[in-house]
Amino acid sequence: MIEKYTAHLRYYPGDPLREIRLEDLDRISKAYGVAVAFQKIDNRTLSEGMLKEETLDKTIEEITQEVITVSSDDEKRFREAVAVLYETYRAPRTPYGFWGSSRDGGRIAKAMADETGGGW
Amino acid sequence: MKILALVGSYRKNGNSDIVAKEALMGAQEAGAEVELLHLTDYKIEACQGFGLCLFRKEGCHIKDDVKFIWSRIEEADGIILSVPCYFLESTAVLKQLIDRAWVLAHRGTFRGKYASVMVPYATRGWIPYAMLQPNIFFGILGFNVIHREAFNVQGLGEAVHDEAAIEKAHRVGNELARAVREKDPTYRSEAGLCPICQDWNIRILKDRKAVECPTCGIRGVLKTRNGQIEVVFDEGTLADYRFDPVTGYNHFTYHIKPSKDYFLRTKDERKARGARYKAYLKQEG
Numbered sequence: 001m002i003e004k005y006t007a008h009l010r011y012y013p014g015d016p017l018r019e020i021r022l023e024d025l026d027r028i029s030k031a032y033g034v035a036v037a038f039q040k041i042d043n044r045t046l047s048e049g050m051l052k053e054e055t056l057d058k059t060i061e062e063i064t065q066e067v068i069t070v071s072s073d074d075e076k077r078f079r080e081a082v083a084v085l086y087e088t089y090r091a092p093r094t095p096y097g098f099w100g101s102s103r104d105g106g107r108i109a110k111a112m113a114d115e116t117g118g119g120w
Numbered sequence: 121m122k123i124l125a126l127v128g129s130y131r132k133n134g135n136s137d138i139v140a141k142e143a144l145m146g147a148q149e150a151g152a153e154v155e156l157l158h159l160t161d162y163k164i165e166a167c168q169g170f171g172l173c174l175f176r177k178e179g180c181h182i183k184d185d186v187k188f189i190w191s192r193i194e195e196a197d198g199i200i201l202s203v204p205c206y207f208l209e210s211t212a213v214l215k216q217l218i219d220r221a222w223v224l225a226h227r228g229t230f231r232g233k234y235a236s237v238m239v240p241y242a243t244r245g246w247i248p249y250a251m252l253q254p255n256i257f258f259g260i261l262g263f264n265v266i267h268r269e270a271f272n273v274q275g276l277g278e279a280v281h282d283e284a285a286i287e288k289a290h291r292v293g294n295e296l297a298r299a300v301r302e303k304d305p306t307y308r309s310e311a312g313l314c315p316i317c318q319d320w321n322i323r324i325l326k327d328r329k330a331v332e333c334p335t336c337g338i339r340g341v342l343k344t345r346n347g348q349i350e351v352v353f354d355e356g357t358l359a360d361y362r363f364d365p366v367t368g369y370n371h372f373t374y375h376i377k378p379s380k381d382y383f384l385r386t387k388d389e390r391k392a393r394g395a396r397y398k399a400y401l402k403q404e405g
Contacts, residue, residue: 012374014360014367017339050366055377056175060385063378087327094375096382116327 003035005078006071006102007109009085009092013044013051013064016089020066024088032081034072041065060099075108082109086116121300123147123293124196125156126189128203128214132158135240135279139271140202142286143238143293147198150297157192159213164189167219174376179223186220190229198234198300199263200293201254205241205270210253218257226372228365231262234305236296238267238289242274248321255317255335259363264305267292268318313351314338316361322351337362 011020022038029036042064044051055063068085072078091113092098098106125144129136137158144154162185173180180186193199203210224230237254241247251268258265269292273279279286295308312318314333322342323334331351332339338361340353360367 012370014370014374018356050369052369053373055373056380058378058381060378060381063374065374094379094382096378099382 003071003105004073004102005075005105005108006069007078007082007098007105008100009068009070009082009089009109010060010094010097010099011066011068011089011092012094012097015093016066018089020068020089025068028081028084028088032072032077032084033074034070034077034081036081037069037071039067039069041067060096071105075104078105079108079112082112083116086112091116121152121198121297122196123152123154123198123200123297123300124192125154125200125202126193127156127158128160128201128211129158129240130160130211130213131276134204134276135271135273136202136204136238138277138279139238139240139285139289140200142289143200143202143236143296146290146293146295147200147297148293150294151301152198152297155192155196157189159189159217162186162189164213164216164220166216167222171376173223174226174372180220182220186217189217190224193230193233193261196233198236198296199258200236200238200296201257202238202240203254205239205247205250208246209249210239214253214257218253218260221257221260225260225262225368228262231365233261233263234296234300235263235265236267236269236292237265238269238271238292240271240273240279242272244272251317251319252321252335255319259317259335260368262363262365264299265318266296266299266305266307267309268312269309315353315358316363333361335362337367 025036025038044053044064053064070078070081070085098109101109123144125140127136127140140156144156148154164186165182165184203214235258237251239250241250247270250270269288271279271285273282273285307318312320313322314336316336316338317333319335321334322331324331330339331342338353338357340351343350343352
Protein backbone atom coordinates (compact mmCIF):
# COMPACT_ATOMS: atom_id res chain seq x y z
CA MET A 1 0.00 0.00 0.00
CA ILE A 2 1.31 3.41 -0.93
CA GLU A 3 1.98 5.66 2.04
CA LYS A 4 0.29 9.03 2.24
CA TYR A 5 3.42 10.95 1.40
CA THR A 6 5.30 9.26 -1.39
CA ALA A 7 7.45 11.11 -3.87
CA HIS A 8 9.35 9.74 -6.81
CA LEU A 9 12.27 12.05 -7.46
CA ARG A 10 13.45 11.40 -11.02
CA TYR A 11 16.96 12.49 -11.86
CA TYR A 12 18.16 12.34 -15.46
CA PRO A 13 21.77 12.18 -16.65
CA GLY A 14 23.61 15.26 -15.45
CA ASP A 15 20.92 16.25 -12.94
CA PRO A 16 22.25 15.03 -9.57
CA LEU A 17 24.89 17.33 -8.14
CA ARG A 18 26.79 14.31 -6.90
CA GLU A 19 26.72 10.55 -7.26
CA ILE A 20 23.65 8.98 -5.66
CA ARG A 21 25.00 6.31 -3.34
CA LEU A 22 22.95 3.67 -1.58
CA GLU A 23 24.81 4.17 1.69
CA ASP A 24 23.91 7.87 1.69
CA LEU A 25 20.26 7.09 1.03
CA ASP A 26 20.32 4.51 3.80
CA ARG A 27 21.73 7.12 6.17
CA ILE A 28 18.98 9.59 5.25
CA SER A 29 16.34 6.89 5.67
CA LYS A 30 17.55 6.10 9.19
CA ALA A 31 18.14 9.71 10.23
CA TYR A 32 14.61 10.85 9.31
CA GLY A 33 12.67 7.64 9.84
CA VAL A 34 11.34 7.43 6.32
CA ALA A 35 11.46 4.72 3.66
CA VAL A 36 13.89 5.49 0.87
CA ALA A 37 14.17 3.29 -2.22
CA PHE A 38 16.40 3.66 -5.23
CA GLN A 39 16.08 2.52 -8.82
CA LYS A 40 18.61 3.03 -11.57
CA ILE A 41 17.64 2.67 -15.22
CA ASP A 42 20.26 2.97 -17.94
CA ASN A 43 19.36 2.46 -21.58
CA ARG A 44 22.15 4.52 -23.13
CA THR A 45 24.59 3.17 -25.67
CA LEU A 46 27.98 4.50 -26.65
CA SER A 47 27.87 6.22 -30.02
CA GLU A 48 30.43 8.61 -31.51
CA GLY A 49 32.16 8.85 -28.13
CA MET A 50 29.00 9.86 -26.28
CA LEU A 51 26.38 7.98 -24.30
CA LYS A 52 23.22 8.37 -26.33
CA GLU A 53 19.58 7.35 -26.22
CA GLU A 54 16.48 7.99 -28.27
CA THR A 55 13.81 9.20 -25.85
CA LEU A 56 11.15 10.91 -27.95
CA ASP A 57 8.82 7.92 -28.15
CA LYS A 58 9.63 6.33 -24.82
CA THR A 59 7.73 6.53 -21.57
CA ILE A 60 8.80 8.66 -18.65
CA GLU A 61 9.55 5.53 -16.63
CA GLU A 62 11.70 3.68 -19.15
CA ILE A 63 14.25 6.33 -20.11
CA THR A 64 17.61 6.51 -18.38
CA GLN A 65 17.20 7.93 -14.88
CA GLU A 66 17.86 7.49 -11.21
CA VAL A 67 14.72 7.43 -9.11
CA ILE A 68 14.75 8.09 -5.39
CA THR A 69 11.44 7.15 -3.79
CA VAL A 70 10.83 8.60 -0.36
CA SER A 71 7.75 7.58 1.63
CA SER A 72 6.27 8.27 5.01
CA ASP A 73 2.93 8.72 6.70
CA ASP A 74 4.41 11.57 8.69
CA GLU A 75 4.48 14.90 6.84
CA LYS A 76 7.21 16.48 8.98
CA ARG A 77 9.62 13.59 8.52
CA PHE A 78 8.79 13.39 4.84
CA ARG A 79 9.57 17.11 4.40
CA GLU A 80 12.85 16.83 6.32
CA ALA A 81 14.00 13.91 4.20
CA VAL A 82 13.07 15.63 0.94
CA ALA A 83 14.88 18.77 2.06
CA VAL A 84 18.10 16.90 2.71
CA LEU A 85 17.78 15.02 -0.59
CA TYR A 86 17.43 18.34 -2.41
CA GLU A 87 20.36 19.79 -0.56
CA THR A 88 22.45 16.77 -1.50
CA TYR A 89 21.41 16.14 -5.09
CA ARG A 90 19.21 19.17 -5.96
CA ALA A 91 15.51 18.95 -6.83
CA PRO A 92 14.19 17.16 -9.94
CA ARG A 93 14.24 19.57 -12.84
CA THR A 94 11.25 18.79 -15.03
CA PRO A 95 7.47 18.82 -14.49
CA TYR A 96 7.51 15.05 -15.03
CA GLY A 97 10.38 14.63 -12.56
CA PHE A 98 7.80 13.72 -9.86
CA TRP A 99 5.65 11.46 -12.03
CA GLY A 100 3.99 8.61 -10.11
CA SER A 101 4.13 10.34 -6.71
CA SER A 102 1.14 10.23 -4.40
CA ARG A 103 -1.04 13.32 -4.58
CA ASP A 104 0.14 14.79 -1.25
CA GLY A 105 3.74 13.64 -1.60
CA GLY A 106 4.04 15.02 -5.11
CA ARG A 107 2.45 18.33 -4.15
CA ILE A 108 4.84 18.84 -1.23
CA ALA A 109 7.93 17.67 -3.12
CA LYS A 110 7.16 20.01 -6.01
CA ALA A 111 6.49 22.98 -3.74
CA MET A 112 9.72 22.30 -1.88
CA ALA A 113 11.62 22.28 -5.14
CA ASP A 114 10.54 25.88 -5.62
CA GLU A 115 11.32 26.81 -2.05
CA THR A 116 14.74 25.19 -1.81
CA GLY A 117 16.73 22.98 -4.16
CA GLY A 118 18.19 26.06 -5.81
CA GLY A 119 14.81 27.55 -6.61
CA TRP A 120 13.95 28.08 -10.22
CA MET B 121 39.68 32.92 -43.69
CA LYS B 122 36.58 35.01 -43.18
CA ILE B 123 35.54 37.29 -40.34
CA LEU B 124 31.92 38.40 -40.17
CA ALA B 125 30.76 41.33 -38.05
CA LEU B 126 27.19 41.22 -36.74
CA VAL B 127 25.99 44.62 -35.58
CA GLY B 128 23.07 44.67 -33.17
CA SER B 129 22.28 48.36 -33.47
CA TYR B 130 19.71 50.09 -35.62
CA ARG B 131 21.91 53.18 -35.90
CA LYS B 132 24.09 53.15 -39.00
CA ASN B 133 27.48 54.79 -38.46
CA GLY B 134 26.86 54.71 -34.73
CA ASN B 135 29.33 53.48 -32.14
CA SER B 136 28.55 49.77 -32.60
CA ASP B 137 29.06 50.19 -36.33
CA ILE B 138 32.30 52.11 -35.88
CA VAL B 139 33.97 49.66 -33.49
CA ALA B 140 32.79 46.73 -35.66
CA LYS B 141 34.29 48.31 -38.78
CA GLU B 142 37.53 49.14 -36.95
CA ALA B 143 37.73 45.53 -35.79
CA LEU B 144 37.19 44.33 -39.35
CA MET B 145 40.04 46.59 -40.48
CA GLY B 146 42.22 44.87 -37.88
CA ALA B 147 41.09 41.49 -39.14
CA GLN B 148 41.84 42.47 -42.73
CA GLU B 149 45.35 43.42 -41.65
CA ALA B 150 45.75 39.88 -40.41
CA GLY B 151 44.72 38.56 -43.80
CA ALA B 152 41.01 38.00 -43.32
CA GLU B 153 38.26 38.46 -45.82
CA VAL B 154 35.53 40.48 -44.09
CA GLU B 155 31.79 41.04 -44.16
CA LEU B 156 29.37 43.08 -42.05
CA LEU B 157 25.66 42.54 -41.41
CA HIS B 158 23.38 44.88 -39.53
CA LEU B 159 20.95 42.52 -37.79
CA THR B 160 18.27 45.21 -37.86
CA ASP B 161 18.30 45.15 -41.68
CA TYR B 162 16.82 41.66 -41.59
CA LYS B 163 13.47 40.24 -40.72
CA ILE B 164 13.91 38.20 -37.56
CA GLU B 165 10.54 36.92 -36.37
CA ALA B 166 9.93 35.84 -32.78
CA CYS B 167 10.34 32.14 -31.99
CA GLN B 168 6.86 30.61 -31.78
CA GLY B 169 7.91 27.99 -29.24
CA PHE B 170 6.50 24.98 -31.09
CA GLY B 171 9.70 23.04 -30.61
CA LEU B 172 9.03 21.18 -33.85
CA CYS B 173 12.24 22.62 -35.30
CA LEU B 174 14.12 20.37 -32.90
CA PHE B 175 12.70 17.27 -34.53
CA ARG B 176 12.41 18.28 -38.18
CA LYS B 177 15.41 17.90 -40.48
CA GLU B 178 14.54 21.16 -42.21
CA GLY B 179 14.51 23.02 -38.89
CA CYS B 180 12.40 26.10 -38.25
CA HIS B 181 9.26 26.65 -40.34
CA ILE B 182 9.23 30.46 -40.09
CA LYS B 183 9.82 32.23 -43.38
CA ASP B 184 12.06 35.20 -42.68
CA ASP B 185 15.75 36.11 -42.94
CA VAL B 186 17.12 34.02 -40.07
CA LYS B 187 18.26 31.16 -42.31
CA PHE B 188 20.19 33.69 -44.38
CA ILE B 189 21.94 34.96 -41.23
CA TRP B 190 22.83 31.39 -40.25
CA SER B 191 24.24 30.82 -43.73
CA ARG B 192 26.52 33.88 -43.38
CA ILE B 193 27.70 32.65 -39.97
CA GLU B 194 28.29 29.18 -41.37
CA GLU B 195 30.54 30.63 -44.06
CA ALA B 196 32.57 32.66 -41.56
CA ASP B 197 35.44 31.36 -39.44
CA GLY B 198 35.13 34.10 -36.85
CA ILE B 199 32.36 36.46 -35.71
CA ILE B 200 32.64 39.93 -34.24
CA LEU B 201 29.44 40.70 -32.38
CA SER B 202 29.06 44.41 -31.76
CA VAL B 203 25.92 45.02 -29.78
CA PRO B 204 25.15 48.11 -27.73
CA CYS B 205 23.83 48.13 -24.21
CA TYR B 206 20.91 50.55 -23.97
CA PHE B 207 19.06 49.35 -20.91
CA LEU B 208 21.16 47.07 -18.73
CA GLU B 209 21.53 44.43 -21.45
CA SER B 210 21.78 43.83 -25.20
CA THR B 211 19.35 45.24 -27.71
CA ALA B 212 16.27 43.10 -28.44
CA VAL B 213 17.33 42.04 -31.91
CA LEU B 214 20.00 39.80 -30.40
CA LYS B 215 17.54 38.14 -28.03
CA GLN B 216 15.19 37.55 -30.94
CA LEU B 217 18.00 35.78 -32.79
CA ILE B 218 19.00 33.80 -29.70
CA ASP B 219 15.53 32.31 -29.36
CA ARG B 220 15.67 31.25 -33.00
CA ALA B 221 19.10 29.70 -32.48
CA TRP B 222 17.73 26.96 -30.29
CA VAL B 223 17.43 24.55 -33.20
CA LEU B 224 21.13 24.93 -33.93
CA ALA B 225 22.19 24.52 -30.33
CA HIS B 226 21.44 20.82 -30.40
CA ARG B 227 23.03 20.25 -33.78
CA GLY B 228 26.40 21.79 -33.06
CA THR B 229 26.40 23.39 -36.51
CA PHE B 230 28.88 26.13 -35.59
CA ARG B 231 30.73 24.45 -32.75
CA GLY B 232 34.41 25.39 -32.54
CA LYS B 233 34.21 28.68 -34.45
CA TYR B 234 35.71 31.81 -32.90
CA ALA B 235 34.09 35.01 -31.68
CA SER B 236 34.76 38.37 -30.10
CA VAL B 237 32.17 40.51 -28.34
CA MET B 238 32.17 44.29 -28.28
CA VAL B 239 29.62 46.30 -26.29
CA PRO B 240 29.42 50.09 -26.66
CA TYR B 241 27.61 51.64 -23.69
CA ALA B 242 26.95 55.08 -22.23
CA THR B 243 26.95 54.98 -18.44
CA ARG B 244 29.11 52.96 -16.08
CA GLY B 245 27.01 50.84 -13.74
CA TRP B 246 24.15 50.57 -16.21
CA ILE B 247 25.40 47.49 -18.04
CA PRO B 248 25.31 44.60 -15.54
CA TYR B 249 23.83 42.16 -18.07
CA ALA B 250 25.59 43.47 -21.16
CA MET B 251 27.52 40.24 -21.69
CA LEU B 252 24.60 37.95 -20.85
CA GLN B 253 22.99 37.75 -24.29
CA PRO B 254 26.30 37.57 -26.17
CA ASN B 255 27.36 34.77 -23.81
CA ILE B 256 24.11 32.89 -24.36
CA PHE B 257 24.31 33.37 -28.12
CA PHE B 258 27.84 32.08 -28.47
CA GLY B 259 27.38 29.54 -25.69
CA ILE B 260 24.50 27.75 -27.36
CA LEU B 261 26.24 27.90 -30.72
CA GLY B 262 29.44 26.48 -29.23
CA PHE B 263 31.83 29.26 -30.19
CA ASN B 264 35.21 29.92 -28.60
CA VAL B 265 34.82 33.50 -27.39
CA ILE B 266 38.23 35.13 -27.10
CA HIS B 267 37.26 38.74 -26.27
CA ARG B 268 34.54 40.45 -24.28
CA GLU B 269 35.14 44.17 -24.38
CA ALA B 270 33.02 47.15 -23.36
CA PHE B 271 33.42 50.63 -24.82
CA ASN B 272 32.32 53.65 -22.78
CA VAL B 273 31.04 55.93 -25.56
CA GLN B 274 27.74 57.77 -25.74
CA GLY B 275 26.33 59.96 -28.53
CA LEU B 276 26.00 58.87 -32.14
CA GLY B 277 29.42 58.09 -33.58
CA GLU B 278 31.36 59.43 -30.58
CA ALA B 279 33.63 56.41 -30.61
CA VAL B 280 35.81 58.13 -33.19
CA HIS B 281 36.96 60.59 -30.48
CA ASP B 282 38.21 57.82 -28.25
CA GLU B 283 41.56 56.70 -29.55
CA ALA B 284 41.90 53.99 -26.93
CA ALA B 285 38.52 52.57 -27.93
CA ILE B 286 39.44 52.59 -31.61
CA GLU B 287 42.78 50.98 -30.87
CA LYS B 288 41.08 48.33 -28.75
CA ALA B 289 38.54 47.56 -31.48
CA HIS B 290 41.31 47.25 -34.03
CA ARG B 291 43.24 44.89 -31.77
CA VAL B 292 40.13 42.77 -31.16
CA GLY B 293 39.62 42.17 -34.87
CA ASN B 294 43.28 41.56 -35.51
CA GLU B 295 43.59 39.07 -32.65
CA LEU B 296 40.41 37.30 -33.68
CA ALA B 297 41.71 36.73 -37.21
CA ARG B 298 45.03 35.48 -35.86
CA ALA B 299 43.30 33.20 -33.37
CA VAL B 300 41.29 31.67 -36.21
CA ARG B 301 44.39 31.17 -38.32
CA GLU B 302 46.41 29.69 -35.46
CA LYS B 303 43.44 27.74 -34.06
CA ASP B 304 44.19 29.28 -30.67
CA PRO B 305 41.16 29.72 -28.38
CA THR B 306 43.14 31.49 -25.62
CA TYR B 307 41.02 34.13 -23.92
CA ARG B 308 42.46 37.61 -24.50
CA SER B 309 40.28 39.98 -22.44
CA GLU B 310 40.34 40.53 -18.69
CA ALA B 311 39.19 37.43 -16.81
CA GLY B 312 35.84 37.60 -15.01
CA LEU B 313 34.56 35.67 -12.00
CA CYS B 314 33.18 32.78 -14.00
CA PRO B 315 36.00 30.77 -15.55
CA ILE B 316 33.78 29.85 -18.49
CA CYS B 317 31.75 32.89 -19.59
CA GLN B 318 34.06 35.37 -17.79
CA ASP B 319 31.08 37.38 -16.54
CA TRP B 320 30.93 39.01 -13.12
CA ASN B 321 27.34 38.12 -12.23
CA ILE B 322 26.80 35.54 -9.53
CA ARG B 323 23.45 34.20 -8.35
CA ILE B 324 22.90 33.30 -4.70
CA LEU B 325 20.81 30.13 -4.51
CA LYS B 326 17.80 29.96 -2.24
CA ASP B 327 19.53 27.74 0.29
CA ARG B 328 21.89 30.74 0.81
CA LYS B 329 24.80 28.33 0.91
CA ALA B 330 25.75 27.94 -2.72
CA VAL B 331 26.13 30.36 -5.61
CA GLU B 332 26.13 29.76 -9.32
CA CYS B 333 27.04 31.49 -12.51
CA PRO B 334 23.53 32.16 -13.85
CA THR B 335 24.74 31.86 -17.42
CA CYS B 336 26.82 28.70 -17.21
CA GLY B 337 25.02 27.01 -14.30
CA ILE B 338 28.23 26.05 -12.52
CA ARG B 339 28.06 26.07 -8.74
CA GLY B 340 30.41 27.17 -6.04
CA VAL B 341 30.67 28.97 -2.72
CA LEU B 342 31.56 32.51 -1.73
CA LYS B 343 34.65 32.98 0.37
CA THR B 344 36.58 35.95 1.65
CA ARG B 345 40.35 36.06 1.48
CA ASN B 346 42.41 39.08 2.50
CA GLY B 347 39.24 41.17 2.52
CA GLN B 348 38.32 40.19 -1.02
CA ILE B 349 35.31 38.16 -2.11
CA GLU B 350 36.15 35.00 -4.01
CA VAL B 351 33.96 32.48 -5.74
CA VAL B 352 35.30 28.98 -5.40
CA PHE B 353 33.61 26.89 -8.05
CA ASP B 354 33.09 23.18 -7.51
CA GLU B 355 35.46 21.42 -9.90
CA GLY B 356 32.82 18.73 -10.41
CA THR B 357 30.33 21.18 -11.91
CA LEU B 358 32.80 22.83 -14.28
CA ALA B 359 32.53 19.97 -16.75
CA ASP B 360 28.74 20.14 -16.63
CA TYR B 361 28.43 23.77 -17.58
CA ARG B 362 25.27 24.66 -19.43
CA PHE B 363 26.76 24.89 -22.91
CA ASP B 364 28.94 21.80 -22.79
CA PRO B 365 27.93 19.46 -25.65
CA VAL B 366 27.13 16.58 -23.28
CA THR B 367 25.05 18.84 -21.02
CA GLY B 368 23.23 20.14 -24.07
CA TYR B 369 22.62 16.63 -25.35
CA ASN B 370 21.30 15.49 -21.96
CA HIS B 371 19.05 18.54 -21.69
CA PHE B 372 17.57 17.88 -25.11
CA THR B 373 17.29 14.12 -24.60
CA TYR B 374 16.01 13.99 -21.03
CA HIS B 375 14.39 17.37 -20.29
CA ILE B 376 12.79 18.14 -23.65
CA LYS B 377 11.99 14.99 -25.62
CA PRO B 378 10.27 12.99 -22.83
CA SER B 379 7.85 15.86 -22.36
CA LYS B 380 5.95 14.29 -25.27
CA ASP B 381 4.98 11.31 -23.12
CA TYR B 382 4.03 13.62 -20.24
CA PHE B 383 2.02 15.81 -22.61
CA LEU B 384 0.07 12.83 -23.94
CA ARG B 385 -0.57 11.34 -20.50
CA THR B 386 -1.93 14.58 -19.12
CA LYS B 387 -3.95 15.51 -22.22
CA ASP B 388 -7.46 14.76 -20.91
CA GLU B 389 -6.89 16.47 -17.59
CA ARG B 390 -5.33 19.46 -19.31
CA LYS B 391 -8.27 19.75 -21.65
CA ALA B 392 -10.77 19.66 -18.79
CA ARG B 393 -8.89 22.14 -16.63
CA GLY B 394 -7.97 24.37 -19.55
CA ALA B 395 -11.55 24.88 -20.71
CA ARG B 396 -12.15 27.82 -18.37
CA TYR B 397 -9.15 29.66 -19.76
CA LYS B 398 -10.16 29.03 -23.34
CA ALA B 399 -13.56 30.50 -22.59
CA TYR B 400 -12.29 33.44 -20.52
CA LEU B 401 -12.24 36.84 -22.32
CA LYS B 402 -13.06 35.09 -25.55
CA GLN B 403 -13.73 37.55 -28.36
CA GLU B 404 -17.17 37.24 -29.88
CA GLY B 405 -17.49 36.85 -33.66
